[in-house]
Amino acid sequence: MLNTKLEFAKKVVRQAGGFIRQHLSDDLEISExxxxxxxxTNLDREVQEQILTQILSTFPKDHVLAEENDVRHDIKDGNVWVLDPIDGTTNFIVxxxxxxxxLAYYESGIGKIGVILDVMSDNLYWGDGTSAYKNEAQIHLTVKPLRQSLIGxxxxxxxxxAGGLLDLSHESLxxxxxxxxxxEYVNILEGKIWGYFSNLSPWDYAAGAVLIAPFGYITQQIDGRPLAFEGRQMMMSVPSNQLDKIKAYIK
Amino acid sequence: MLNTKLEFAKKVVRQAGGFIRQHLSDDLEISExxxxxxxxTNLDREVQEQILTQILSTFPKDHVLAEENDVRHDIKDGNVWVLDPIDGTTNFIVxxxxxxxxLAYYESGIGKIGVILDVMSDNLYWGDGTSAYKNEAQIHLTVKPLRQSLIGxxxxxxxxxAGGLLDLSHESLxxxxxxxxxxEYVNILEGKIWGYFSNLSPWDYAAGAVLIAPFGYITQQIDGRPLAFEGRQMMMSVPSNQLDKIKAYIK
Known part of the structure; x- marks a missing residue:
């Protein structure tokens, strides 16, 4: 069943990417x-509706937590899909x-599937928490020390x-x-950044957290508490075996 | 003669890009x-030597101002090529x-040629200060208001x-x-950022300043003085017809 859901997630995300690219030259309706x-934009909402409809018609017992239109379901309650139809809307517009x-899929709060499409390069990153792939190729990632790395x-x-992030940044390149x-999660998977620190909503980190987990990454609040999967929280995705080292800066 | 030099500049920069991509998997010698x-890295120095040798053998009366090995010539004195063999060395390494x-070319301090190669996409941006091209296609650029734009x-x-940059940033997206x-200059040419603010050396801005000039951009010190083309200076590249508006923030 999980494999069916993974293939479904890859398919609907790829379809959404194709749809967005087809409408790239359209005049957008932009709202504040x-x-x-x-x-x-209207495309954020249309893409969300398309994917949400497919989820609920294919898996009618599942639930959705999504960015637009107040689609909110408790991550701990049953099977929950977490959707960000267009992440980086300002970049998309400008x-x-x-x-x-x-798109991510969680069962009782546990991440089972993560899928991210870099829409313009059309590269699909997907995984089940134990391994991760870029298109058809398995991803292998060797994490370097912070002093030889960049951070997002x-x-x-x-x-x-905030949380000592500026102090920590001085220890990086x-x-x-x-x-x-x-x-940013794509850049972690590509080895381009060592970690990522931001103030995010669940749909911003749900898929990324699953995708980078196989490489020893932990995604948690910047103060070390687990993420709540509701509201915005200051969070970080970092190599768990370097947590002790960064505790001198990040609090 | 200028056209010969433009074709030369495009050729040597493309060659350098090919050389770097061929050596992408090499172990680098990295020095602080x-x-x-x-x-x-050793590649920064090798690429500089290759291009510098070609410049001086092809145009023996010309001079060079380049990033590595203290190759410094006064921009106002005769025909001067300005070279950054690998710009973004940390990105290159990591x-x-x-x-x-x-690579840029100046005559008595006036920019005549600018060439930038985005090495990994292999897109070549080139121009003579009156128009600019991406590979074979002429670039057309419509600059938006700051409030609908991003800044680098x-x-x-x-x-x-510094210079009021944080204050100004609040007026942008x-x-x-x-x-x-x-x-960053590529991103201006692609319409992805409205302007660029940094603390740079001559080889960082010489080519970009020529490339974006056809679209009404000015490249100057952040306080409005002309760039000195020596040492590092806080500078900006911005649409000149929006200078008055940003003077409330940038001083």
């Missing part, structure tokens, strides 16, 4: 959510690049030293800011 | 310059992506509000940090 820099479709950051947390959690 | 996060080869920043300047001036 909370502030002029917090945007949503750059038509550096955005992702993300939320720029507000970086500049205000530098910080990078891309504007899409999905692409 | 000023600090553990200021790195240079990511094997997001780095560039950059040096993270130190951003977090310390957000900041991005890539770690390569060359890729």
């Amino acid at each position: 959510k909370t502030h002029f820099d917090d945007l949503v 750059q038509r690049d550096n955005f992702a479709v993300m 950051v939320n720029t507000y947390m970086y500049r205000t030293n 530098g910080v990078r800011a891309i504007g899409s959690a999905g692409i | 310059k000023t600090h553990f996060d200021d790195l240079v 990511q094997r992506d997001n780095f560039a080869v950059m 920043v040096n993270t130190y300047m951003y977090r310390t509000n 957000g900041v991005r940090a890539i770690g390569s001036a060359g890729i």
Whole structure:
């Protein structure tokens, strides 16, 4: 059954990516959510509806937790799909690049499936928590020490030293800011960044956490508590065997 | 003569990109310059030597200003080639992506040729200050207002509000940090960022300044003075017709 769901997840995410690329030259309907820099488009909502409809018609007993339209289900209650139809909406609007479709599947709060599509490169990253693949190739990842690495950051947390992130950054080769959690997780899987620190909602980290777990990564609140899978939380995805070292900076 | 030099510049930069990609899996010799996060590799130096040798053998009366090995010539004195063999060396080392080869040509301090190769995508951006091309296609660029745009920043300047950059960033949709001036200029040419603010050496901005000039961009010190083409300076590349608007923030 899990394999059926994994193939389903890969299929609907790839379809969504194709749909978005087909509509790349359309005039977008852009709306502000909370502030002029917090945007949503008609495509975010259409892609969510398409995937949500397919989930509920294929697996009618399952539930959905998704970014748009207040689709919220408790992650611990049964089989829950976690969906971000377009992650990095500002990049999508401004750059038509550096955005992702993300879909995860959890059973009673345990991550079972993670899928991220880098839409413009059309590379699909997928896994079940024990291994991960880029398209058809299994991913192998050797994590380097922080001092030989770059880290992905939320720029507000970086500049205000939230959780000690600025202090930690001085122990690295530098910080990078891309504007899409999905692409940051892709960059972890590609070995381009060592870890990722941000202030995120469940649909931003649900798929990524499953995808990077096989390589010894832990995804948790920056203070070490588990993620709540509701609301926004300051979080990090880091190599668990380097947690002790970064505790001098990250609190 | 200028056309001969433009074709020469495109050729040697493309050759350098091919050379770097061929050696992508080599073990690099990595040395620290000023600090553990200021790195240079044997490939930076080999590529510089290759291009420098070709410049001086083809145009023996010309001069060179280049990043490595203290190759310094006054930009205002005669015909000067400005070379950054690998821009974004840290990205090159850590990511094997997001780095560039950059070559510019100035006559008595006036930019005549700019060439940037995004090495991993193998896209060549080139121009003569009056128009610009991506490979064989002429670039057309419509600059949006800042409030509908992203900006590329040096993270130190951003977090310390150097020159008012943090204040300005609040008027944009957000900041991005890539770690390569060359890729930032590519992102301006691609319409992905509205402007770029950093603390740079001449080889970091010489080619980019020529490439973006046809679209109304000015490249100057953040306080409005002309760039000196020596040492590092806090600079910006911004649409000149929006200079008045940003003067409320950038000083």
